[in-house]
Each structure stands twice: as structure tokens, then as C-alpha cells.
Amino acid sequence: MPTTITGLVLLVVLLLPGLTFVIVRDRRGSEQRTTPFRETGIVVFGSVIAEIITLGIFGVARALMPGLTPDVGRLVREGTAYARNHYVEISWWAAGFLLVSCLIAACAAQLTGKSPHPSAASAWWIMFDSWFPGENPVVGCVLEDGSYVEGRQASFNVSSDDSPDRDLILVEPLKYRAPGAAEATSLPWGAACISARQIVTMFVSYPVDSEGAAAGAVTQASDPAAS
Template sequence: MPTTFTGLILLVVLLLPGLTFVIVRERKGSERRPTPFRETGTVVFCSVLTELAVLVVFAVLRGVMPALTPDVGRLVREGVPYAQVHYAELVWWAGGLLAAACALAAVAAAMTARVPHSSAMSAWWVMFEKWYPGESPLVGCVLENGSYVEGRLASFNVSSDDLPDRDLILVEPLKYRAPGALETQDFPWGSVCVSARRIVSMFVSYPLASEQGAEGEGTPASSSVAS
């Protein structure tokens, strides 16, 4: 950890773009739990890469418009005296370059968040996000007590681990079949929360994809998964 204010500022400058990348990627994609070493490496690597890209752009601007950019050569040679005279310009440019690096990291995260390999994701993510993304599929769940509940998917836990301690939310039109019953009845409620721990089998149907005849290789119009 840095022990001086200057060291703290340098640490923030180094890690902020990478932290932006990780946060945006978590918000846009499935939640994954990498090791601390791998997550730290991702933050540092992304920060260094985006900051180098921004510095390359700054170098081009410096060559094209030298009068509008700070004189890095004088800053290196003179140090504090030059910074004291041009502190406002340096602060604005430093803040702008850092913001540009963070923006670049956010764009990169948004573009890559939804393209992880299926082997690293949960079965829920594959059925709800990889196959026909953007739809609200019809989901039917057979529970451990023999009952059945069906509804339109509204939300689900995006963890990449197939854990029992997570839920999905189904909304109307809801249907329910009690244990031992033969007929499925309409359920007069707006939404229901189903625990993964209670699900034995899950069936997923993509009505819009089926109607449009958009079924493709490896992306069925309906699918199922057993817990």
C-alpha cells in the first residue's frame, strides 16, 4: 500500500481504468468469481493497456498540435518549476486522459461482457442469455415436491456457478399444478420467486424464436435442464 499522497494518486491512476473494466463487465455479463490473483491481474493489465492506448493518442496530438498540449519534455527536464507554472493545464490534461482511459475500459467491458465461453457459465445463463438473447422465454419448473410452476422469465441470478442458493423470478401469465394433480391451473398472481434448491427440472420455450422460424444450429427453440 502507498505511504505517501503521491503514491496514492499514482495507484489510483494505475488501477482506475482496470477497476472500471471489472465493474462494467460484472454489470453487463454473468457474475464470475475468479481467484484474487487473476482478478488483480485483470485490473492491472486492463489499466496498463488502456492507459498506453490513451498515451499513444496524446503523443499524436502532441505532434499535431504542440501549442495546445503540455510540453512533456520540459516537464521531465524542469520538473516542479514547470508544473508550478502550468499546473492548471497539467491537471486538466491528466484528468482528461484518465477519464478517456476509463471510458475505453468501459467500452471494452461492455463489448466483451456477453461473450464468455459456455463452459465457464451456468446452465441458466446458457438457456436465458446465450440462446436467443433479449427474449423473455417461457419457463416451467418441476419442483421437488412434485408441483409445477410456469411463467415468463423476469429475472434470474447471473452467477456463473450452478449453486442451489439462488432464485429466479417468473411473472404472469403464471400457471401452477399442485403435487399429485393432473391439470395445470392459471395462478392469479403477478409474480413468483422460485428457489433453485427446490427445482428438479426446468423447461424453457422461446415463443418468438419459434414463430419466426429462427431456430439455428445449437440453439433450440425449447430446452430443458435438470437440477
């Protein structure tokens, strides 16, 4: 661990690409709970790979434009003396180096973080995103008290754990059937938030494909968390 403020700042800066990778990956895919050791390894490994690629790009730029790039050989030989005389140039190149590394890490996360393996995803993720990505299917939920709520899925918790401590947001057209009632009635509201803890059974109706055939039959899936 660094023992000075400068060393701490340098460590944080060097790990920024890996942190960028983790943040973008979690935003794009199903959020997974990993051990601190594994998460640290992902951050460090992602930073190292992104920075090695950026070093390769800098090496090409150095070979093609030796007069416009910092002299790494002199920086190693002269140390702080060369850095003091060329601090503006070195600062700009260091900032560019960090920016390119973070962009590389973000692009890698965009390419690899969208489709987790079904074994590492929740039932909600599989039904709402994995089977028909980008769609907002109609969802019907039977609740613990026997009531029924139906609406178009707008947002859901992307955690890989089938936990009861999460919510599902449905938007209009909304329908509701009270416990013991025979028919569902339309609601004048724009959205509804339903706790997974109250859901007993969930029905999902997928959109129709371009050929007019049902892209997926009405799917019934029991939420393990609610059960």
C-alpha cells in the same frame, strides 16, 4: 505498495481503467469467480493497455496542437516547478487522460464480456442468454414438493457457478399446479421468485422465429445445483 497518501491516491487513479473494465464486463456477461491473483492481473493489465492507448492519442494531439497540450519535456526536466506554473492545464489534461482511459476500458469490456465460453458459464446462462440473447422465454419449474410453477423469465442470477443459493424471477402470465393436482391454474400475481434450491427440473420454451418454425423445442434441463 505506496507509503504515502499521495502515492495511494495515484495508484488507485492509475488502476481505475482496469477496475472499469472488470465492472462493465461483469455487468455484461456471466459473473465468474476468479482467484485474487488473476483478478488483480486483469485490473492491472486492463489499466496498462488502456493508458498506453491513451498516451498514443495524447502523442498525436501533442504533435498536432503543441500549443494546447502540456510540454512533457519541460515537465520531466523542471518537475514541480513546471507543474506549479501550469497546474490548471495539467489537471484538466490529467482528468481527460483518466476519462479517456476508462472509456476505452469500458468499450473493450462491452466488446469482450458478453459471450463467455459455455465451459465457463452456468446452465441458466446458456439457456436464458447464450442460445437466444435478449429474449424472455417461458419457463416451467418442477419443485421438490411436486408442485409446478410457470411464467416468463424476467431475471436470473448470472453467476457462472451452478449454486443452489440463487433465485429465478418469473413474471405474468403465471401458472401454478399444487402437489398432486392434475392441472395448473392461472395466478393473479405479477411476479414470482423461486429459489434454485427448490427446483428439480426446468423446462424452457423459446420464441418462434420469423419463418414460423419453432426456434427451439421445449427444452428440459436439470439444474445441477438443485439436484
